[in-house]
Each structure stands twice: as C-alpha cells, then as structure tokens.
Amino acid sequence: MLQCEWPDAANASLRLVTHVSIADRHFDVTRRSIAPDRDDILRRNLQATSLIPNDGLAKQLGERIVGRIKDPVAQVKAIYDWICENTIYDPSLPGCGSGNIHQQLISGQYGGRSADINGLFVSVCRSIGIPARCVYGLRIGRSRLFRSLGLRSDDATQGQHVRAEFYLPGYGWIPVDPSDVRRAAAYEAIPEHDSRLTSLKRILFGVWEMNWTAFHVGTDLRLPEHPDRLPFFVMPELYLNGQRVNEAHPAKMAYSISARQVEL
Numbered sequence: 109m110l111q112c113e114w115p116d117a118a119n120a121s122l123r124l125v126t127h128v129s130i131a132d133r134h135f136d137v138t139r140r141s142i143a144p145d146r147d148d149i150l151r152r153n154l155q156a157t158s159l160i161p162n163d164g165l166a167k168q169l170g171e172r173i174v175g176r177i178k179d180p181v182a183q184v185k186a187i188y189d190w191i192c193e194n195t196i197y198d199p200s201l202p203g204c205g206s207g208n209i210h211q212q213l214i215s216g217q218y219g220g221r222s223a224d225i226n227g228l229f230v231s232v233c234r235s236i237g238i239p240a241r242c243v244y245g246l247r248i249g250r251s252r253l254f255r256s257l258g259l260r261s262d263d264a265t266q267g268q269h270v271r272a273e274f275y276l277p278g279y280g281w282i283p284v285d286p287s288d289v290r291r292a293a294a295y296e297a298i299p300e301h302d303s304r305l306t307s308l309k310r311i312l313f314g315v316w317e318m319n320w321t322a323f324h325v326g327t328d329l330r331l332p333e334h335p336d337r338l339p340f341f342v343m344p345e346l347y348l349n350g351q352r353v354n355e356a357h358p359a360k361m362a363y364s365i366s367a368r369q370v371e372l
Contacts, residue, residue: 111332117348127370128248128321135282135314137181142280150275153239157327159206159339160227160242162234165213170235184238184274185313188286191229192309193300195219197290204270207242207340222270223340225287229272239275241325244268244342248367249319253308256295257288258319264367268342269320283316 114120156162173190174183196219198205205221209231212218219225226242233240247267251258259267269288273281289309292298298305329338331345338345344363346353 109331130248130318130321132318133283133316135279137279137314140278142278144277145275145280150239153241153275154234154237156234157339158337160209160231160234160327161213162231166209166231167235169213170232173232174236180238180276183236184233184276184282184284187229187232187236188284188313189309191218191225191232191286192289195225195228195286195290197221197225197287197294199294204244204268204340204342207270219290222287222291223342225290226270226272226285229284229286230274233274241273242327242340243271243273243322243325244340245271245320245322246342246365246367247320249369251317251319253311253317254292254296256292257317259367262366262368264365265363267365267367270340270342271316271320271322282314284314285312285316288312 110124112122154162173186177183177186198220201221205224207223207227209227212224212228218228230240230242246264247259247269248264249258271283271285273283275281289312292308293305327340329341331338
C-alpha cells in the first residue's frame with residue numbers, strides 16, 4: 109500500500125510506475141501435490157466479512173445448490189455453474205459494484221459487477237465449508253477470449269476487476285471467474301445457450317487469462333489515519349480536508365492508469 113500526503117492540494121501530483129510479470133493460471137485436476145496453506149489463512153477465508161456472509165441465507169442457498177453432492181470439486185463446480193446461470197451482469201453500475209452480498213441474498217436479485225458476482229461465489233463456498241476469497245486487481249491487456257474481457261487500448265483507468273479463488277487440500281488455490289462469463293454475455297450479446305458461452309464457462313473454471321494483475325486479497329481494510337474500514341480496496345482513495353472523494357469517478361480525482369507490454 110502506498111500512502112501520500114500533500115499540504116497543498118492544488119499542486120498535488122504523483123506518478124507511480126509498476127512492472128509485473130504475468131503467466132496464465134491453469135488448474136490441473138490430475139495434480140495433487142501442492143503443499144497445504146497456513147491454517148490461519150484458511151480459517152480467515154471461511155469467515156464472514158462485513159459484506160460477505162457465510163451463514164443464514166448464504167448457507168441455505170449453498171445447501172440447495174450442492175444437494176447430495178459429496179465431492180468437493182463437484183460441489184464447487186455446482187456453485188460456479190449456478191452463479192453463471194442465475195446472475196446478471198450490470199454494466200451501468202460504477203466501479204466493480206458494491207460487493208454487498210447480504211443485499212443480493214435478501215432481495216433474491218443476484219448479480220451486479222465483478223465484486224458482486226464473484227463475491228456471491230465466495231459467500232456460498234464459505235457457507236458450505238470451502239475456503240474461498242476475492243482477489244482484487246486490474247486488467248492490463250487485451251483478451252484472447254473476448255474483446256470485452258480485456259483492455260481495448262493502453263488506457264486501464266477503469267480496468268479494475270475482481271476475480272475469485274477457492275481452496276482444496278492437495279490442489280491449493282484454484283482460480284475461477286464466473287463474473288467474466290456474465291460480462292461476456294452482457295457486452296457481446298451472447299444468447300444463454302450459445303456454444304461460445306458454454307465454452308467460456310468451461311474455461312473460466314480453473315483458468316485465469318493473465319491480461320490482469322492481482323493486487324491483494326484484503327477485505328474490511330483500515331487505511332492509515334482513517335477510522336472507517338473499507339469493505340474492499342481496488343481503486344485509489346482520496347481524502348480532501350478529511351472527507352472521502354468518490355473513487356469510482358476518475359474525472360473527479362483526476363487520475364489515469366495506463367498499461368503496456370514491455371519486452372525484456
């Protein structure tokens with residue numbers, strides 16, 4: 109985390125350059141040789157957060173989806189399929205969405221943007237005892253899968269995107285992205301039973317196309333010198349005279365993010 113302060117807000121300026129190395133992630137169901145993660149990390153990713161419940165309506169939904177399925181991989185695949193088939197991606201929402209899973213469960217209206225759809229996946233996994241977490245990051249390149257799943261230029265200012273992982277002993281953390289299944293359907297106007305959508309759904313259970321970089325997995329974060337916790341942190345935060353400026357509208361904060369490939 110980088111924190112900066114300017115005594116003269118009128119002349120505040122900052123340029124930050126980050127270099128990242130990326131490679132696509134693939135889950136291999138035949139490979140069970142991953143060392144176990146720390147117990148405290150697994151416990152943390154079973155717990156509820158301010159926006160992601162792990163009991164009540166979440167548990168009821170999880171039990172209804174899983175039914176009599178006993179195999180953990182099959183359980184999570186059933187949850188993933190249900191999320192892909194029963195959520196709606198809403199491009200009109202700002203940022204990555206609110207991430208408020210309580211609201212979705214109470215209303216029965218499932219969907220939103222990446223923090224909402226992948227947050228729902230995490231909530232339901234945790235409710236049946238499978239560690240899961242949201243991973244907060246940024247799209248940094250074009251997609252080979254669908255144009256809507258990547259940048260269209262070097263401008264990454266609005267490329268923030270939340271993905272998800274779940275954990276199984278022997279396999280480690282397994283990548284998924286049901287939100288991008290719904291995003292492609294919305295932006296590309298793909299019918300529900302189109303073979304392209306079926307193929308994408310199959311790919312994004314266990315694969316991350318790394319035209320995206322992860323920042324962190326933190327939730328309910330407390331920023332330095334500010335008392336209120338942030339449910340999640342994926343965009344720049346600006347405070348002016350002690351008041352938070354809306355981070356979902358870059359024009360109000362006058363920030364920009366660009367991304368380009370560098371040959372080493």
